[in-house]
Amino acid sequence: MSIYLDEKNPEKHKPFDDASPDIVAYVRYLEVIAGKSPNTAFSYYCDLRNFSRFMKRRRGLVTDDTEIKDIDPKGLDMAFWGSVTKEDVYEYLYFLNSECGNKKSSTARRLASLHGFYDYLVNQVDLLKENPTASIKPPKQDKVLPKYLTAEQSMDLLESTQTQSDFPERDYCMVVLFLNCGMRLSELVGMDLGDIDMEQRQIRLFGKGHKERMVYLNDACMEALQIYLNKRNTMEGLNPKERAVFITRRRKERISNRRVEQLVTGAMKAAGLRGFSTHKLRHTAATLMYQTGNVDILTLKQLLGHSSVGTTQIYTHLQEFQVRAAIEQNPLGEVKKASLDTTPKETGESRGEFAVTSSDEPENDAPGGPMEAFEGAAQEGFRVDVSSLADTNEPE
Structure with missing residues (x-):
């Protein structure tokens, strides 16, 4: 759990001070003006600190073999943020995928943090003129069905x-x-x-x-x-x-x-x-x-x-699930194709008919459709x- 957030008092946290002043100001804006929750603000804060570390290494402010987690995210000013290019952002997204192993959803969230930060600098406080993330779209997400209990x-x-x-x-x-x-x-x-x-x-x-x-x-x-x-x-x-x-x-x-x-x-x-x-x-x-x-x-x-x-x-x-239930409950679903098939039949064959239970067999006592089993639930x-x-x- 974050050292900043207090689980028992979710609306409280320690000051966000382990980043550049512009990032700290943006996080305060998220909470006070934009009304974001402490959890959301903290997530953006972490994303921007990570981007700061990446950019320090990319610009040669630390040695190439320095671990990302060991890079101090502080010390970046407005001139630095203004020097970030679209190519830098694309390299960061590639870094998230190749070195960090981020899923597409995680990469999209981190890109959203950058979008928000630069939108704040350009449109909210007028500290920058250009937004390098403006035309960058998030990676196309895989359609993953939610996992749930029966x-x-x-x-x-x-x-x-x-x-x-x-x-x-x-x-x-x-x-x-x-x-x-x-x-x-x-x-x-x-x-x-x-x-x-x-x-x-x-x-x-x-x-x-x-x-x-x-x-x-x-x-x-x-x-x-x-x-x-x-x-x-x-x-x-x-x-x-x-x-x-x-x-x-x-x-x-x-x-x-x-x-x-x-x-x-x-x-x-x-x-x-x-x-x-x-x-x-x-x-x-x-x-x-x-x-x-x-x-x-x-x-x-x-x-x-x-x-x-x-x-x-x-x-x-x-x-x-519901479409299948509706089709199964269609009253015409019991209509039998008795004489449509004109293919010659041999003795004992019932070609041309759907598989239907004999009238001599006992009727199925199961519910009439998949939805009935949950009635009232x-x-x-x-x-x-x-x-x-x-x-x-x-x-x-």
Whole structure:
């Protein structure tokens, strides 16, 4: 974790001073004027420090064999930024790919940092006349489908949080919210008690850039929250002024992002789930809602807190599931081609007919279409039997 960011106070950080003054001023602009979150500002800050190190080596300000990480990113002035050319930027992108092994998405993010920095210098503070990044486009991104848990795997994970945790009420509740609300890790950790409205069955979340949105709580979320909050509010030694919803068992303070990741990863391993991260639970929620809840892409955008529908369109691959379901449920799909094939037939052959089960065979009792198996899941939510958790909250 960054030495600058404080997980338990995500809106606070130490001063950004390990870079040139122009970069520090730009990061302050991002937070104060542009309203970017500390995480976003820090990401841009790291990108620009890395570019500073690269340019120092490229311009011969350090020896060629100096490791990038050992180069001091400070000491660059406005004259230096003005001397950067389009060729320098292209060389930097090549460096990210060849030496750093960056994925296309990471390279695009680092280019966006440079775009933003030079746009600030040219258009916001009028310190430069030319933007060397203006005409440089990011690398074309690979279309990668989001990785997510199936409904069955999600249920296994929920079971695991009850049996593999020393604080099952809390861990179960966190995973239920991830799977049903599609919230980000930072949104869950940053939740305060005042953000929850049990009467209206909703919760207020603060997403990237401190953008506020309301998320509906289904039956599974309501049940999990009631069980956990009953346990939380009766914990011995808990400071009555503690606002955080999710707290640590020992210190009775707001849980950190890293600790949540450790708990979720441990529960996944115990459930036999490999290759999934905590963020994949957000993908899982979006996927299951899109598949089973008849949720359109604009509604999903609002629920996930995306600023652009383009971000949400990663889930449009799920339309294949719904298209297949619609085709299978077409009533004309049962029409048989009985006499169209005029090819001569031999005795015993049924050429010209589709493979159809005989009327003497028992009918299939399976649901009529792929969507029916999930009917009602969107309203009730994904949960498992939590009677054992509820029992622990009753007076002895």
